[in-house]
Amino acid sequence: MKAQQQRAAILCSCCGQVDLTEVEEALQSRDIFCWRHDGLCTEDGTEFIAGRMAGANLEGVLICACADEDKARLWRRTAAAEDVQPIMTSVIGLRDLPPDVRRREVLMAAAYQKNMLPVSVREAVSVPQKVLVLGSSAAGLRAVIDLAEAGYDVTVADEEELARRALSHLPPDLSGHNDVCALRDRVAESDRVCVRAPVQVTGIEGQVGGFAATFAHADGHSSADRFGAIVLAPGCEPVQRGEFLGVDVGAEVVPVSQFDDAMAREEGLSVLAGVRPHQVAFVVPSDATDTEVPFMSAVRAARRTRRVLNADVYLLCNDAKVTASGMERAYRDLRDDGVTVIRFDEETLSLEEADVPHTYTDPGEMAHPLTLRFAGEDLDGAGGAGSWELPCDRVFVADQLRLSRMGERLADLLELRRGADGFLGDDNIFQLPVDTNRRGIFVVGSAGRPKTAEAGRVDAANAVLSVQDLLGGGVMTVDHAAAIVQGEKCALCLTCIRSCPHTAISVDEDEGAAVVHREACQGCGICAGECPADAIQLEGYSDDSFAAALDVLRGVQ
Amino acid sequence: MTTGELRTSVIAFCCENSALQAVEDARHFGMTMPECVQTIRVPCAGKVEEDHILKALESGAAGVVLFACHTENCQYLQGNVRAEKRLTRLRGLLDEIGYPADAVLYASAAPAEAARAARILRTFADDLASVDREEAIEQ
Numbered sequence A: 001m002k003a004q005q006q007r008a009a010i011l012c013s014c015c016g017q018v019d020l021t022e023v024e025e026a027l028q029s030r031d032i033f034c035w036r037h038d039g040l041c042t043e044d045g046t047e048f049i050a051g052r053m054a055g056a057n058l059e060g061v062l063i064c065a066c067a068d069e070d071k072a073r074l075w076r077r078t079a080a081a082e083d084v085q086p087i088m089t090s091v092i093g094l095r096d097l098p099p100d101v102r103r104r105e106v107l108m109a110a111a112y113q114k115n116m117l118p119v120s121v122r123e124a125v126s127v128p129q130k131v132l133v134l135g136s137s138a139a140g141l142r143a144v145i146d147l148a149e150a151g152y153d154v155t156v157a158d159e160e161e162l163a164r165r166a167l168s169h170l171p172p173d174l175s176g177h178n179d180v181c182a183l184r185d186r187v188a189e190s191d192r193v194c195v196r197a198p199v200q201v202t203g204i205e206g207q208v209g210g211f212a213a214t215f216a217h218a219d220g221h222s223s224a225d226r227f228g229a230i231v232l233a234p235g236c237e238p239v240q241r242g243e244f245l246g247v248d249v250g251a252e253v254v255p256v257s258q259f260d261d262a263m264a265r266e267e268g269l270s271v272l273a274g275v276r277p278h279q280v281a282f283v284v285p286s287d288a289t290d291t292e293v294p295f296m297s298a299v300r301a302a303r304r305t306r307r308v309l310n311a312d313v314y315l316l317c318n319d320a321k322v323t324a325s326g327m328e329r330a331y332r333d334l335r336d337d338g339v340t341v342i343r344f345d346e347e348t349l350s351l352e353e354a355d356v357p358h359t360y361t362d363p364g365e366m367a368h369p370l371t372l373r374f375a376g377e378d379l380d381g382a383g384g385a386g387s388w389e390l391p392c393d394r395v396f397v398a399d400q401l402r403l404s405r406m407g408e409r410l411a412d413l414l415e416l417r418r419g420a421d422g423f424l425g426d427d428n429i430f431q432l433p434v435d436t437n438r439r440g441i442f443v444v445g446s447a448g449r450p451k452t453a454e455a456g457r458v459d460a461a462n463a464v465l466s467v468q469d470l471l472g473g474g475v476m477t478v479d480h481a482a483a484i485v486q487g488e489k490c491a492l493c494l495t496c497i498r499s500c501p502h503t504a505i506s507v508d509e510d511e512g513a514a515v516v517h518r519e520a521c522q523g524c525g526i527c528a529g530e531c532p533a534d535a536i537q538l539e540g541y542s543d544d545s546f547a548a549a550l551d552v553l554r555g556v557q
Numbered sequence B: 001m002t003t004g005e006l007r008t009s010v011i012a013f014c015c016e017n018s019a020l021q022a023v024e025d026a027r028h029f030g031m032t033m034p035e036c037v038q039t040i041r042v043p044c045a046g047k048v049e050e051d052h053i054l055k056a057l058e059s060g061a062a063g064v065v066l067f068a069c070h071t072e073n074c075q076y077l078q079g080n081v082r083a084e085k086r087l088t089r090l091r092g093l094l095d096e097i098g099y100p101a102d103a104v105l106y107a108s109a110a111p112a113e114a115a116r117a118a119r120i121l122r123t124f125a126d127d128l129a130s131v132d133r134e135e136a137i138e139q
């Protein structure tokens, strides 16, 4: 017995009446060690069991024999006394099973029902120590550096110049502006990193451990490469607002991201078109508050406007954000800087442009070309609650964020599941923090959900750990395909391909049948449940073993 | 029906990632559970086929529970969604083939919700029993 084998079965052949060969093979193929005895129900059998359990370094044992309840109890206790988990101990009479149920299936079903089927490592396959990072958000660049430092050959590909998207349309919260520049330079210098940008990703075939990617370069040539794993970092981008409350966005109504952008480029407040506003409102509509990031950007921009321009600054937010975590401090800071914070009722909000041409009292000064009307409440209580009529020179609107176009294209290309908000991150607890529905494809930064630069850094670190888990030192461990398509039954209806949540099934053209890729299959059995032709069986839970489990339950005599 | 014992038995297909743990804990902690419940461990509720549920009914179970994970908590993302759809479809068919639609139930529980699982099973078993009694009275 090999040292690492931790589960065993003791099988009774009942004086040779039961042919155990098939059963043993099946169990051994799942790393369950087998002992054979020809009469466990005798006194000798009990001793045999005690002898095998003594000092056994076992996690669990499956005892297959017919025995009365007392004897079964004795055996279970014998096992338990040696720290062989009693919950994993089962006694099943093989001989008593009806002949139409295949014994092998019964055993496998029993082993499965008792949690005896180990998620065993079936095979080690060598995989390229290469990782493809798609997109170059701050978190993505961070992942590139960290992966390279961890010894992987990294290719980073983007549809635009490296880091361009992050630097051009995102608030610093998201882009980590200075960070991005520094990271970009480090990426360019690293000799473990291959940069492909700008480039179009034209295809990604295959599965974890062997993703085959093809790229179309700007100069018209194309290239291809293989990767063990993929990290997605295409980032998010603001939704372009054409208008806000009926007023064109552009001159007097400005998205906060443009304000940030201008500040980040150190163009100062030229976004204000060289005029000096007296009264400015920042509005955070509910479409922008799915995450805290756009809100915090508005907060920062409001404080900055107040400090730099010394204008009267109002920040309008709705109920949801007033109670969100971490907001307390933001309010205090706003108040300390003299910004008026108003909780407004979004239903009542309207914006009106003055119908007379703007009058400028002084050159370079504005005279309230806009009027905001709403019902709301000054959080300081000074202005009181009620209807407001707020004349403004500028209205800044917090941005609604969405997955970047590149992210959308990648999601389609890779058949990734997207959350309700369209981002690649999922609320499913099993996918946190960086997993996607496909094994070996991870998502970092704001493509998962808008995140601060710091949270993106954490993502990158998590992604590196996930890649290391998966690719190890160039060897990936692969389980048996849990689901197996019986080619001759497959009608190629593609139902399984559509229903597999992990994109683990494709069409095998040569076989003319669906084929499950064992490296990506996670063994849920959904495909088997959906296949109208009953062509897919799940190991440990095949139709036969289900029938057997039912028989075991019914206590077939 | 003469097989009185089986008539009241409930077979619960339990997802091994959630409900199985809950039901086992409920037993372990001695919560009030209907005697007649037997569990079948499944890798995911999404695996359980109509056929399996029908077989369970054919084999004499009075009721079948398909016990899955809560919404958005499926380890395999879609398993619970598919399971629920499948069960709804099946309920529509049951009538035609002579079983009451209420003989099958879709339910969800988290691994730690032993009490919830026990309550669901209790209610289900009670409902089945009362239907049984009504039928007996009618005859």
Ligand code: SF4
Pocket (backbone or CB within 6 Å): A485, A489, A490, A491, A492, A493, A494, A495, A496, A497, A513, A514, A530, A531, A532, A533, A534, A535, A536
């Ligand atoms: S669902 Fe079944 S029949 Fe349809 S393609 Fe898949 S294996 Fe073939």
Ligand code: SF4
Pocket (backbone or CB within 6 Å): A482, A483, A499, A500, A501, A502, A503, A504, A505, A516, A517, A520, A521, A522, A523, A524, A525, A526, A527, A528
């Ligand atoms: S068992 Fe689940 S993961 Fe595996 S191929 Fe079927 S549906 Fe996909």
